[in-house]
Amino acid sequence: MLLRLAWRNVWRNRLRSSIMVAAMVFGLLGAVLMSGFVIAMTNSMIENAIKYQTSHLQLHNPKFIVGEELAAWLPEADGLATQIRQQPGVAAVTVRQLVDGMLASAASTRGVRINGIDLEQEVAVTALAESLAEGGLLPADGRNPIMVSRRNAERLNLRIGSKVVLTFTDAGGEVTGAAFRVCGFFKTPLSGFDDANVYVRRSDLAGLTGLDQAHELAVRLESDALSDQVKTALVALVGAQATVRDWGEVQPILAAMTASVDQTNSILAAVFMAALGFGIVNIMLMSVFERTREFGVLMATGMTKAKVLTLIIIEALFLGGSGGLLGMAVSWLVLALLGRVGLPFGAMAEGLGVYGVDTVLYPEVPGSYYLSMFALVLVTSLLAAFYPARQILKKSPVEALTERH
Amino acid sequence: MSIVVDQLTRIYNPDTDFPITAVNNVSLEVKPGEFVAVMGPSGSGKTTLLNMLGGIDRPSSGTVRIDDSDITALGDKELISFRRDNIGFIFQDFSLLPVLTAKENVEFVMQLQGRSHVECATRSLQLLNDVGLGDRLNCVPGKLSGGQQQRVAVARALAPKPKFVLADEPTANLDAVTTRDLLDIMQQLNEKEGVTFIFSTHDPRVIERARRVIVFEDGIIKEDRVQ
Ligand SMILES: Nc1ncnc2c1ncn2[C@@H]1O[C@H](COP(=O)(O)OP(=O)(O)OP(=O)(O)O)[C@@H](O)[C@H]1O
Ligand SMILES: [Mg+2]
Numbered sequence: 001m002l003l004r005l006a007w008r009n010v011w012r013n014r015l016r017s018s019i020m021v022a023a024m025v026f027g028l029l030g031a032v033l034m035s036g037f038v039i040a041m042t043n044s045m046i047e048n049a050i051k052y053q054t055s056h057l058q059l060h061n062p063k064f065i066v067g068e069e070l071a072a073w074l075p076e077a078d079g080l081a082t083q084i085r086q087q088p089g090v091a092a093v094t095v096r097q098l099v100d101g102m103l104a105s106a107a108s109t110r111g112v113r114i115n116g117i118d119l120e121q122e123v124a125v126t127a128l129a130e131s132l133a134e135g136g137l138l139p140a141d142g143r144n145p146i147m148v149s150r151r152n153a154e155r156l157n158l159r160i161g162s163k164v165v166l167t168f169t170d171a172g173g174e175v176t177g178a179a180f181r182v183c184g185f186f187k188t189p190l191s192g193f194d195d196a197n198v199y200v201r202r203s204d205l206a207g208l209t210g211l212d213q214a215h216e217l218a219v220r221l222e223s224d225a226l227s228d229q230v231k232t233a234l235v236a237l238v239g240a241q242a243t244v245r246d247w248g249e250v251q252p253i254l255a256a257m258t259a260s261v262d263q264t265n266s267i268l269a270a271v272f273m274a275a276l277g278f279g280i281v282n283i284m285l286m287s288v289f290e291r292t293r294e295f296g297v298l299m300a301t302g303m304t305k306a307k308v309l310t311l312i313i314i315e316a317l318f319l320g321g322s323g324g325l326l327g328m329a330v331s332w333l334v335l336a337l338l339g340r341v342g343l344p345f346g347a348m349a350e351g352l353g354v355y356g357v358d359t360v361l362y363p364e365v366p367g368s369y370y371l372s373m374f375a376l377v378l379v380t381s382l383l384a385a386f387y388p389a390r391q392i393l394k395k396s397p398v399e400a401l402t403e404r405h
Numbered sequence: 406m407s408i409v410v411d412q413l414t415r416i417y418n419p420d421t422d423f424p425i426t427a428v429n430n431v432s433l434e435v436k437p438g439e440f441v442a443v444m445g446p447s448g449s450g451k452t453t454l455l456n457m458l459g460g461i462d463r464p465s466s467g468t469v470r471i472d473d474s475d476i477t478a479l480g481d482k483e484l485i486s487f488r489r490d491n492i493g494f495i496f497q498d499f500s501l502l503p504v505l506t507a508k509e510n511v512e513f514v515m516q517l518q519g520r521s522h523v524e525c526a527t528r529s530l531q532l533l534n535d536v537g538l539g540d541r542l543n544c545v546p547g548k549l550s551g552g553q554q555q556r557v558a559v560a561r562a563l564a565p566k567p568k569f570v571l572a573d574e575p576t577a578n579l580d581a582v583t584t585r586d587l588l589d590i591m592q593q594l595n596e597k598e599g600v601t602f603i604f605s606t607h608d609p610r611v612i613e614r615a616r617r618v619i620v621f622e623d624g625i626i627k628e629d630r631v632q
Contacts, residue, residue: 001509001516008504297500300461301514302489302565304482397461401496 002307006314010322013287017319020283024276024323025330028373031272032331035265036338036363042258044189044358046247049254051127052188054247055094055218056227057234059084062243064215070099070171074242077214081121084219087233089226092124096216097205101168103148103198105156112152112198114166116205116214125220128186128199135160135184144204146180149194150187158182166200171211178208189358217242269373273380276320280384284316288388295392296400305393312389313382320381324374332370338363408435408458408569408601413467415453415624427453429624430467435569435603440595442612443605445621451605452573454621458603459492459571460484471568489517493562493600495572499554501546507533507557508542514565532560535597536590552583556590563594569601576608588614 010017064072081093097116102109119138123129133150160182167177188194206212221230227246234244248255342360410433417425427450435441443451456462458469460476468475479487501510511529533542536556546554562570576584595602612618620628
């Protein structure tokens with residue numbers, strides 16, 4: 001009967017309760033959408049970083065990480081790669097020689113990292129093939145082909161077939177340079193990465209640097225979840241001769257940004273809950289005050305203060321729960337729709353390209369997010385019931401009975 | 406069951422410059438099954454007296470003994486369960502819960518007592534039949550006339566099988582015919598259930614029907630007659 005009484009009391013003032021529920025629906029939708037975007041954005045950043053840039057794991061000479069010098073090569077890199085390919089969970093490994101240098105055209109110059117790669121290995125690990133925007137990938141024959149990013153091509157005024165000059169320091173410490181011919185443009189969602197990288201054949205680069213060694217192994221795994229497990233296995237395999245890092249260690253800034261997602265979502269939830277709490281306090285205060293006399297009658301006829309408190313709490317829970325459930329349902333529907341259609345990010349995507357955010361986002365939140373939001377809604381409603389309840393409970397039955405509105 | 410009131414006094418605002426002695430050293434006894442009217446002009450202290458008899462207000466001094474237990478000495482919690490099990494209230498403005506049907510209103514107090522659903526259902530049905538509302542069980546108060554609402558209130562007051570019923574001006578909002586019907590019903594139930602009724606009133610038609618009339622003035626009993 002208490003439940004029935006509470007439920008009917010909530011809908012006694014239908015307009016008022018409906019407005020509250022509507023406010024909750026929109027508030028929740030806002031919070032869920034924001035969280036969905038933040039999560040989608042971060043996921044997209046991580047995915048893109050892994051896909052185009054860092055792969056799941058990277059191995060380097062420990063000194064390379066500190067100084068990134070040509071001399072800090074990884075001994076036996078190709079043999080190591082073969083060993084790693086046999087590890088469970090490993091999908092593919094690519095071996096790279098890396099040199100920092102200058103990329104020059106007739107028009108301009110840019111500092112870049114020259115990635116000397118085996119095309120076949122590279123496309124099995126990163127999405128280089130997918131990111132081809134124009135022209136072709138590095139051919140197996142022909143003299144000194146090079147792939148540059150579309151961004152650099154625009155800056156340096158390059159076309160397919162244009163000639164560029166790469167300048168860098170060779171293994172003997174001499175500055176050396178060579179002419180390359182542009183065979184293709186690539187474009188990844190990571191504008192910072194695009195600005196800073198060019199691809200040439202590893203054999204061409206080795207010939208020019210005079211170093212027949214490699215600096216970097218990039219490992220793609222069968223799934224993201226295997227990262228920690230395989231990393232541990234690789235650390236055991238390579239010992240002190242190489243440092244094994246996952247994407248988060250390679251890109252600490254990105255890792256820090258994604259780590260703050262939970263925090264961002266908590267703040268969003270807290271702001272929403274605060275608004276909700278005050279809303280419920282307000283509604284319940286109004287509703288309780290206008291029923292003062294009714295509570296007086298209830299107390300006179302033998303309803304204990306505990307029961308009165310329970311009644312008010314249940315009413316608040318019903319009100320909050322209604323808004324919460326409806327809000328969740330609407331949010332879920334909207335997210336399901338946006339998750340299918342996607343939301344074009346347009347102009348903002350350019351700015352976020354530095355962090356590798358896709359131009360179309362598919363907002364999503366995990367199921368547990370709905371559960372915890374709903375639990376929070378209920379807890380907030382519960383807490384919000386106490387202040388209004390106190391206003392009634394501090395009155396004696398006669399005081400409540402004689403109060404007129 | 407008897408009510409023994411001994412030197413009961415209620416002073417409002419006792420610590421101010423204008424204390425109001427609403428009930429002044431009143432002693433009286435009500436025997437089981439009585440049908441008593443407390444009459445007197447406005448402000449004479451009728452409501453105050455009834456509130457103290459019902460244990461919803463505490464006297465400044467004096468005692469109210471109901472069947473040898475002094476309710477003025479009970480703690481808040483004990484007083485609530487005492488009221489729930491022993492005293493029925495009828496209010497001038499009916500004061501039914503607007504969201505509950507007639508039947509639910511009558512059952513609610515019984516459920517607070519922890520009675521079984523079956524018992525609540527049978528008793529509420531029987532009482533609503535007694536007050537002539539057997540065909541209005543599932544109406545909410547808003548769909549009932551004032552007289553019908555007050556009859557539901559009478560059924561509600563009697564539902565928990567109280568020892569006595571307190572009614573503060575129960576007919577003040579009712580017209581003559583409805584008043585007569587209500588009094589008939591109260592009188593029948595007084596006889597049938599053996600419940601003591603104590604009500605306050607200005608209404609001469611009500612006073613006529615009472616077997617005992619206590620005339621109240623300035624917080625003092627002016628006259629106490631049996632008719
Ligand atoms: N809460 C209160 N605070 C202060 N004075 C009060 C309070 N309640 C009643 N009084 C005063 O006590 C006196 C008795 O009031 P009471 O309500 O008991 O009279 P009554 O006989 O019921 O009057 P009525 O016929 O108008 O209902 C009045 O003078 C009234 O003003
Ligand atoms: Mg009065």
